[in-house]
Amino acid sequence: MSTADPQVPAPGDPLTEHPILEGRHSDRAYSESLLAFVHRPPSRTWWALLALGLAGTVLLTVAICMTLFVGVGTWGNNIPVAWAFGITNFVWWIGIGHAGTLISAILLLFQEKWRGSINRFAEAMTLFAVTCAGLFPLLHLGRPWKFYWLVPYPSSLRAWPQFRSPLTWDIAAVSTYLTVSLLFWYVGLIPDLATARDTARTPRARFWYGLASLGWRGSAKHWRQWRTGYLLLAGLATPLVVSVHTIVSFDFAVSQLPGWHTTIFPPYFVAGAVFSGFALVITLLLPARKAMGLEHVVTPLHLDNMAKVLMATGWIVAYGYLQEHFFAWFSGNPFEIHASEAEFLGPYAPLFWMQVFCNVVVPQVFWFPRMRTNVVVLWVAALLVNVGMWTERFLIVAASLSMDFLPSSWAPFRPTWVDWSLLGGSIAFFCTAFLLFLKYVPAVSVSEMKELQREVDASLEFRREQGTRPGGAP
Amino acid sequence: MSRHWVLGEFGSSEALVAALKDLRARGFEQLDAHTPFPVEETFEALGLKRSWLPLLTCVAGLTGAAFAYVTQWFTNAVDYPLDVGGRPLHSAPTNIPITFELGVLSAALTIFGALMLLFGFPHVTHPVFDVESFRSASVDGFWASVAVDGEDAPKVEAALRELGARQVSVVEEGAR
Secondary structure (H helix, E strand, C coil): CEECCCCCECCCCCCCCCECCCCEECHHHHHHHHHHHHHCCCCHHHHHHHHHHHHHHHHHHHHHHHHHHCCHHHCCCCCCCCCCHHHHHHHHHHHHHHHHHHHHHHHHHCCCHHHCCCHHHHHHHHHHHHHHHHHHHHHHCCCHHHHHHHCCCCCCCCCCCCCCCHHHHHHHHHHHHHHHHHHHHHHHHHHHHHHHHHCCCCHHHHHHHHHHCCCCCCEHHHHHHHHHHHHHHHHHHHHHHHHHHHHHHHHHHCCCCCCCCCCCHHHHHHHHHHHHHHHHHHHHHHHHHHHHCCCCCCCHHHHHHHHHHHHHHHHHHHHHHHHHHHHHHHHCCHHHHHHHHHHHHCCCHHHHHHHHHHHHHHHHHHHCHHHHCCHHHHHHHHHHHHHHHHHHHHHHHHHHHHCCCCHHHCCCCCCCHHHHHHHHHHHHHHHHHHHHHHHHCCCCCHHHHHHHHHHHHHHHHHHHHHCCCCCCCC | CCEEEEEEEECCHHHHHHHHHHHHHCCCCCEEEECCCCCHHHHHHHCCCCCCHHHHHHHHHHHHHHHHHHHHHHHHHHHCCCCCCCCCCCCHHHHHHHHHHHHHHHHHHHHHHHHHHHHCCCCCCCHHHHCHHHHHHHCCCEEEEEEEEHHHHHHHHHHHHHCCCCEEEEEECCCC
16 A cells, blocks of 8 residues: 655755655555545534534525615614625635635646645635625625626616726626636546546446546546646636735725725735635644545645745735835825724724734744644634634724714724624535535545655655755755 | 547556557557546657647637727727716726736636537547446556557557556447
8 A cells, every 4th residue: 555654855855844745655545545535425523514504504595685685784884884794704705715726826836746735625715715705795785686787788778887996897806716716626626526436436426426527538638738728727817816806905995095095905905815815724624634534645744834824924914014004104194194093092993903913923923843733723823813814804894984084974883693694604604615525526636646646756766866865955 | 440449558657658659659540648647758659749728828818808998998988988077988097907807717718618629528428438447547547548440459459468558458439
């Protein structure tokens, strides 16, 4: 089966201390171990979690029905706070989606070897997160059944959408992002669905995986085109990620509201997106890795790298906070200065300081190498970052709106049960979709692992020929 | 004469590549390899040409972007001019986001469509799936396939066995 070689560093990098793959496995062993969870009947834990997720999804459905049948008035939104939880959740969810594309596409272009073990997880997360994100602007429209008015179709109204409004940009950005993510994910999945088809234990499973893999035969002619197509999709997805969250930030930055009207927003939003997305990847990957027995492909090296990315993007986000407040002060504009001071000391101050703690202080624990590979510390830190990032989005949306230019029009925002149900319900829906994904789809790219094993073998072979110690500098 | 595929399984990618080169030297055409992961050497051994997919993608992306820009300009500046706070009717900067997104969308959809056309997918009933042992092609088997007319099949079979194939099978088009 496999002979354990305890120290196989990442190929091409003799300085890493953790191996990129634990042990040496045959192709058949990879096919079996990575698809074991798919072919096994689901465990009790999985059913229990699914039941919880479905219960939450029911709650989401109830909240959506309330919104549709009674109206947006069931939310806590008011004037001036016309955007609150809805847009907060939208920005937060779509940000979470970005880490998936980043891991997949950007690391593929950089030829980072450690992406292969986690990219499928992350991409599935992207799909479900963008689905959740798309829900909120639609519900927030007030008349969601008229959403198609935002698309330039030749209507009998003889009116066209107003393309100078960021709302129309959002529609283009989110729908493009969802479509491209889906295509990228599916194209990468086809070979593994074929492996699932060929290792299936029941005729029914073979039939469905056979249908889903479209007749993939692993032909060299197909592989070569597949590779080119996959790389091209990655090349397209990379600028797409940056553009989508930039457009989301334009929703705010294009206006004149103090606290929104700033040029730091696009890069600041993109960095925050990657930051929160990586946090959620870690949050979901650690339990899944344990439950599915993936320790041999998701090694401490991956945890270490993800912790480093989390810390780096955390610093970019911290820089964004600094810039935001520095420019408010530097502008000399009393309205901007007030918005900044209100964050530090105003009604939302506790939330602001909580956000600073979660997003700036917590990631600093990763300066210590031991903490980067400590599963518990990593998981808790990632969870705190998720909370911190949601808070940040909320503060940007609600705090700025609740205190604008005229004190006479200030009003606080109080969420209702519908607001909370939409947030909690969308999280539950996301988890349900994710559980189903883990059960029915190969969660780690099987063909990429086999390829990676060849590379590790070749690099070890090279090192033996050179006569250097593994792990030592050549 | 119906088409036949002669399939031979090899134990490793190196053995497969050597066999493919040999088969090409013996003058067989319509060769293919079936592997669980992409093997660079098989592409060379089969003499596959460069893909024209990037060029197609570029054209599709630019077309989509142009379409998006023209649509925005036509709807907001020509067909239904709407004065919003005295802003210019044809304002290039506000047209850029949608132009970019639609360019990416067209390119991505084109890639997917082109891949499906190139592969001839969906094609779940390909004759090679009749061979139960061929299922190893997506797990750990390295297969060579030669498409020939029925009368040449025994010759190819003999050649594959000679080159060290672990097992050889023949499938026929439309046998089912």
